[in-house]
Amino acid sequence: MLSEKMQKAINDQINAEMWSSYLYLSMSAYFENEGLTGFASWMRVQAEEENMHAMKFFDYVNGRSGRVKLQPIAEVQTEWKDTLDAFKDTLEHEQKVTGMINNLMSIAIDEKDFATQSFLKWFIDEQVEEEATVNEILDQLNLVNASGHGLFMIDKDMKGRSLPASGAE
Numbered sequence: 137m138l139s140e141k142m143q144k145a146i147n148d149q150i151n152a153e154m155w156s157s158y159l160y161l162s163m164s165a166y167f168e169n170e171g172l173t174g175f176a177s178w179m180r181v182q183a184e185e186e187n188m189h190a191m192k193f194f195d196y197v198n199g200r201s202g203r204v205k206l207q208p209i210a211e212v213q214t215e216w217k218d219t220l221d222a223f224k225d226t227l228e229h230e231q232k233v234t235g236m237i238n239n240l241m242s243i244a245i246d247e248k249d250f251a252t253q254s255f256l257k258w259f260i261d262e263q264v265e266e267e268a269t270v271n272e273i274l275d276q277l278n279l280v281n282a283s284g285h286g287l288f289m290i291d292k293d294m295k296g297r298s299l300p301a302s303g304a305e
């Protein structure tokens with residue numbers, strides 16, 4: 137059984153993952169409007185991944201006989217200055233999520249909740265990957281000053297991302 141505190145923190149995380157999904161979907165809409173269909177598609181996949189993260193937590197709470205309580209999803213930004221601006225926000229957001237996952241792990245450790253520690257390990261690894269991926273895209277954008285032919289080429293590359301078949305793995 138999950139403790140009240142652990143359950144509340146995971147319910148907050150479900151909301152944060154849903155908010156992340158909403159944020160990236162908003163970025164996808166922004167990129168569509170900018171004619172950057174590769175970035176739009178990448179963000180749409182990213183949004184679906186965040187939704188799967190939320191569902192991983194959702195299933196975990198239910199699997200531990202806990203109670204999922206969904207909360208309202210706060211408004212997200214709809215406009216960005218440019219591609220670089222959107223990806224800087226993405227990195228900042230992922231760093232924040234990493235902090236939240238670390239905080240969940242701290243609670244699980246404090247409470248000697250070994251099952252939750254084991255479950256969270258996947259998310260700890262996932263955040264390392266998320267930050268590395270976004271950093272790599274930021275490096276590429278900086279290399280071409282996020283404009284012109286370089287941006288066009290990166291946009292083409294971004295189209296290649298698809299959802300992993302096995303769900304959130």
Ligand code: MG
Nearest residue numbers: 153156186189
């Ligand atoms: Mg996530």
